[in-house]
Amino acid sequence: MAASGSAPPSPRRVVGVVGVLIVMAVSAFAGEIPRAERRSGYELMSPETRAMQDDDTANPGMLWVLEGEALWNRKIGAAGRACADCHGDARATMKGVAARHPAFDAARGRPITLEQRIGACRVDRQQAPPLAHESRELLALTAYVARQSRGLPIDVTIDARTQPFLDAGRATFHRRQGQLNLACSQCHDDHWGRQLAGNVIPQAHPTGYPIYRLEWQAVGSLERRLRNCLVGIRAEPYEYGAPALVDLELYLMSRAAGMKMDAPAVRP
Amino acid sequence: MAGALINVPERAKRGEIVEIKTLISHPMETGYRRSQTGARVGRDIIRLFVCTYNGTEVFRAELYPAIAANPFIVFSTIATESGTLAFQWSGDNGFSVTESATIAVD
Secondary structure, three states: OHHHOOOOOOHHHHHHHHHHHHHHHHHHOOOOOOHHHOOOHHHHOOHHHHHHHHOOOOOOHHHHHHHHHHHHOOOEOOOOEOHHHHHOOHHHHOOOOHHHOOEEEOOOOEEEOHHHHHHHHHHHOOOOOOOOOOOHHHHHHHHHHHHOOOOOEOOOOOOOOOHHHHHHHHHHHHOOEOOOOEOHHHHHOOOOOOEEOOEEOOOOOOOOOOEEEOOOOEEEOHHHHHHHHHHHOOOOOOOOOOHHHHHHHHHHHHHOOOOEOOOOOEEO | OOOEEEEOOOEEOOOOEEEEEEEEOOOOEOOOOEOOOOOEOOOEOEEEEEEEEOOEEEEEEEOOOOOOOOOEEEEEEEOOOOEEEEEEEEEHHHEEEEEEEEEEEO
């Protein structure tokens, strides 16, 4: 080998190197949960909390959905337009939209979340002031849109445009960080189903966002949940809307591809 | 914004015990918390919930600061006649919401 010096690698060597890289890639993610063993957070919660989620008059997330429906039909902004004026009946037009986000946005050249999509539509098309992250209005609209995907399989598009962002998200998921020096995967791939204090560690499949979290006594986004987790491992949380959070969200959604949406979900 | 979700069976047999579920959007701020600047956050809770059945009071609940946000109140009554169930929540800062639902009794 040394004799070959600076000569370009032969095709056979290139194949060999690629082969080694593939083996490394597979072994690096050997901890990923096999498809057949995937469980949504719903399946891991108590019968009482499940009953709360299943009954639309007991699920507090439906209060946000109700409010979102009212906002959907309200004319706002300089354009004097309501969401319904362009998109019509959300029950038909928004079916499956939440299951496809984060989705690639050509204007920004990167994937954006459903919240960011709604926020952009509000500023660009309705010409209304932007909605703050985690504001009640934004969560209500998101919950209303996400509700229309209930029961549909998660189906984010992974192609040449989104692949780099997916890879970045996967890398974040497997990277140790914070004072506790933990990676997301160490809890959610390696120790799901076990106890963390009083709670069962879920597999981190974002099937039901935005969720009504009993601990919050309110509806919150996946970004809020991810920031919570980061605080839990004593890492500095990424800002709302940070590319790293969106990439992570994209990875989590692709990891949960095919699982059924249950937004607005109730979680402990 | 104050939305409420009511679940009352549409039909019931006379004398049957029916379950009524109510859920209302409310922060139920205890009045014991302080903001990040140290200022006291004023109490803002629902204090009273009343349900009347064709004008007769059938259920009443007093609420206190230890009750979580978005109170979910479930109770039962006996279906006596067809008519209207009226619900009223009232509380701090002039909070008042009324809702109603109809029930048909065979």
